[in-house]
Amino acid sequence: MSAIKIQEIVWQVVASIPVGKVATYGQIARQAGYPGHARYVGTLLSQLPEDTHLPWHRVVNARGEISLPVKSHSFNRQLARLRSEGIEMKGSRVSLQQYGWKP
């Protein structure tokens, strides 16, 4: 039996990303045990409340970019948080070296 839902596992994996590191949607899905569900990870993050404590800002797409409209409020907030955590950015893109995240 599996009372646990995908959504809860995804939340747990996102929460496990250490400060100063980032993970991709695909990595999150894979780590959660649901490869191929990258889109759903994005969907879940889009539905998080504003006051969540989940480090959703540490999730970027496979190119290392922030997957949000550049002009949006969320985009600016994610960029600011990544910088404040010491992530090196090239515009809206994360330097590829900070991908080494392992659970």
Place this chain on the structure above:
DNA sequence: GTTGTGACTACCA
């Protein structure tokens, strides 16, 4: 049951 949507990804020109 079918259809449309999306904070994705890999592949190809």
Place this chain on the structure above:
DNA sequence: ATGGTAGCCACAA
């Protein structure tokens, strides 16, 4: 590098 396309799959109507 850049842009388009096809595959992907949970979810809501």
